[in-house]
Amino acid sequence: MKIGDLTSDQLYQRFGGAGLRARIGPFVFRLRSSIGSFVEDFGFAYADFPVCDESEVSDFRIRLVPAPRWRPWREAMARFCAEEISPFETFPRRIALPWAEWGFNWCIYTYAHQFLIFHSAVVERGGRAAILAGPSGSGKSTLCAALLGRGWRLLSDEFALLDPEHGWLLPIPRPVALKDASIELIPTLLPQARLGPVFAATRKGRIAHLRPPTEAVERQAEPAKPAWVVFPTHADNAVTKLEPLRKAAGFVRLESNCFNYRELGRSAFEALGNVIEKASCFALPFTDVETAAELVDGLAEVQPAAAVPLDAA
């Protein structure tokens, strides 16, 4: 059963009772909340994700709870809790979904050390994945969304989850967080885009979530091998071009986008080295996202999928 198959009443019952258990990538999240707007927004953005039965152990137990507003004229507030930990200050309830997304990120990079985790979007074509690595504001989400419009499969908008032992990238196709001008731009490049509500005045500006394509969610158990590592950098006056990087430079740049390199130590060094050894690395300064997506698209055409073995490790 998918989350979208639940009636509105059933959805509220689950969130208000023992919790909605959802499989999101390799994790099971158990979510509880009495905040109606959050339940609605989550239900739309995650409609295609499977509901887990009660027997499945949850990796993360999340609650979004009302918080005191202190002054009657202030807007209603909420708090994000993972188990008994509240990693953030309170936030307005009207922007609970963006905060929940940041909270999910916090859970993953704080606890999921079975993976080497990079700050990166990941898209796949023909079994081979492109890691689009960079900090917030580098344009990776916009580029990722534009590549979905060109037929690439979404593995992730936020994290590359690398299985250090086998070298697979595991999908976690959560909603793509579009910011500011990208909110109006992406539907022109991805006509089938299903955008949720626009959240104004968040800590990262205006945000809207692109609901992940149904196929990406249905294939969230299918990993991919990294074939390209691309470092997009959006700037207003950049000359858009794909610049090959020396592998050692690619290693250093990808390591700088890793959340838990030090925690994993030697196995992180080995796993990252294995990625770089097999992947081609590029810098991608860009102004126009359509041109940037065309350049990344060209990588898959230059190196046809049949030339690369898809053997499981």
Place this chain on the structure above:
Amino acid sequence: MGDGACTSGQAGEEGAIWTVPPANGLEWREFDDEFLVYNSASGQTHHLNLLAGEVLRSLEDEAARMHELVRRLADQFEIAEDSPSLQAIDQLIHEFDALGLIAPLTS
């Protein structure tokens, strides 16, 4: 990634015998004449050019005094011991020592 730091008092001593402490358990990757080396003792990864990588590998293979190291590298690269590129070894030794990649042997 590791970064440059201060030098130790012993680093400049002519007679010091330099070695890679076994506890460092260095792990290596070589990409196109550049090296990435992971130091298990510090948890740091260092990005080295060809000369720096070969100096460190040489000391990992066998401890050496500065002049012995210069001779080894000169033989390996087939260049003169007083060639400009080998003049940098003294500075490299200082930096490797500061980063904890090498240490003087103590009797």
